[in-house]
Amino acid sequence: MTPCLLSLLLAPAAMQANAPTTTPPSSAGPADTVHALFADHLKHDMGFTKASVARKAKWLSPDFLRQLNAELDRPGNPDEAPNINGDPFTDSQEYPKRFVVGKAEIRGVATRIPVTFTGNGRRRTVAVKLRNTPDGWRVDDLVYEDGKTLRGMLGK
Secondary structure (H helix, E strand, O other), X not given: OOHHHHHHHHHHHHHHHHOOOOOOOXXXXXXXXXXXXXXXXXXXXXXXXXXXXXXXXXXXXXXXXHHHHHHHHOOOOOOOOOOOOOEOOOOEOOOOOEEEEOOOEEEOOEEEEEXXXXXXXXXXXXXXXXXXXXXXXXXXEEEXXXXXXXXXXXXX
């Protein structure tokens, strides 16, 4: 088989191997985990629902996932605004169209990565806190521009 023909046959496999994944392998770096989470998030319904959180479970730390689910399981008061209003993953009422993952600041088993969201004439940055777990890097909290955290808002 000629080298040219062989490379044509192998090209689809090589391209597929380099394609971004939505499943975080345990060897994925923190930026890979964040990118996969938000690539998936922006493709689907970004509402704060049980289904949305379940779809993100593979990128979340077990404790953070438990807290998010506990918040969603709390009965709401129809006379009050919900505790979490809008999309807590992008900190917005109007869903962004694009995101850029910034440079990771790794400190031992924890790291923080800024993610900038744009679209609808808005620009917003959310810092993603991650922990290195036995299953790899997992999102453990979100820090908003005003300094509040998603964990801090849960259960209020």
